[in-house]
Amino acid sequence: MARIEINRSGEMEVFVRVVEQGGFSPAARACRMTPSAVSKLVARLEGRLGARLVSRSTRKLQLTPEGCAFYERATRILADIEDAERGAATGEQAVGRIRFNTSASYGMHILAPVLPDFLALHPGVTLDIVQTDHVIDLLAERTDIAVRAGPLKSSSLVARKLGExxxxxxxxxxxxxxxxxxxxxxxxxxxxxxxxxxxxxxxxxxxxxxxxxxxxxxxxxxxxxxxxxxxxxxxxxxxxxxxxxxxxxxxxxxxxxxxxxxxxxxxxxEVFHAIYVGQGGPLPSRVRALLDFLALRGRVS
The missing domain is CATH 3.40.190.10 (Periplasmic binding protein-like II)
Incomplete structure (x- = not known):
């Protein structure tokens, strides 16, 4: 019997689009597929995994706990693939977009004065900075790094202390x-x-x-x-x-x-940390570059 080839990264990309676009139809438009093809792909993925990823009982798309976990891992894997391809083309230089979330105070007094030096060191990196003192969900906001003050809650996130x-x-x-x-x-x-x-x-x-x-x-x-x-x-x-x-x-x-x-x-x-999703594999070079820079130039005292 011939072996069936499975494009796992392609399935992950479509599933991630479904989550981020909020439904099968908008994901189909983004992927240039039909809604029926997207729905069948997700169903086939669920069948292979043996787990329901998306709840279809409501008009609004909702992820199951298994779907949330798979989305988290899939986004990291796709980011690693993209980073590996860019690294091969650029000699492991830090390239790509970093979504960075921080408090307004840290952003103004610590980050802004040193940011030009980071951009000069890594001309292939672009930054999308959001300033808010509210604690965010890094996965839901598709954020690479967040700087936060205060004690850390137990979570799957990784933290690097930036001083106190x-x-x-x-x-x-x-x-x-x-x-x-x-x-x-x-x-x-x-x-x-x-x-x-x-x-x-x-x-x-x-x-x-x-x-x-x-x-x-x-x-x-x-x-x-x-x-x-x-x-x-x-x-x-x-x-x-x-x-x-x-x-x-x-x-x-x-x-x-x-x-x-x-x-x-x-x-x-008050203790400050840079927090990020870092478990389960190596960090993209662009994220690692900013974390290393913050550890040296983004410290508070």
Whole structure:
């Protein structure tokens, strides 16, 4: 009996298009196939794997848990194939597009000043940078690398530490002249405390009260979705803000912001990591190049 040749990479590519396009018909248009051919290909793939990948019980395409796992592995395999082909053609130079997600503060104060050097080192790389302080799903957003602050949750992602920075409570001279300088934890009740509008691992400001460490709620009339917004609000005199030191050092040196309650600081520091999907095979050269660069030039302190 003749052996049936199976184009596994082709099947993976069509399946990935189905997921990313949100259905068989749009995937068929993207692949220049008929919807019937795409549907049969996915059914044949499911039959060979012995697992249902896509739920067909609703009008909206939904992946099963097995489908999610297969999509994750398929996207990595296809990226590796593409990287291998480009590497063979360019002598393993880093080439291709990197989707990079970071907080606005890291993007402005750490990444932007050194990014031109990375681009000069790797002229074959293009960058798609998205700035948000919200935690994203790297797979769903098709993101190669994300830089995030705070403790890491257990997941299938891999992390590379980029350093840590002290947390400082700051305000503008204009605000302190108007509202007074807080010197005790009790004084904070009289002040506007600018806060983040999304859930964080620690909700509040960690301060020392004698021998104990207390968590002071960050409550006020203004909330913001990212650290840079809070920084600008503090610069404008809207209240006190607790921010990563590397984001306000220049402002403090220039007298635009003033640190307060430093003797009551608990010494807590915020840790930054570059996180990526790296299990199950070698990283594409373009992703590895940026990770190595961040480890040297993208560190926080």
């Amino acid at each position: 920075t002290p947390m400082l409570i700051v305000a503008s001279p204009a605000y302190l002249g108007r509202a007074g300088v807080p010197r005790t934890i009790a004084d904070l009740e009289l002040h506007e405390r600018l806060s983040f509008s999304y859930a964080r691992s620690i909700e509040g400001w960690s301060l020392r009260d004698g021998e104990e460490t207390v968590l002071v709620p960050a409550v006020g009339r203004v909330q913001a979705s990212d650290g840079e917004a809070l920084r600008h609000l503090a610069l404008g005199g809207a209240g006190l803000a607790r921010l990563a030191a590397f984001t306000v050092r220049d402002d403090i040196a220039a007298g635009r912001l003033v640190p307060v309650l430093e003797p009551l600081g608990s010494g807590d520091r």
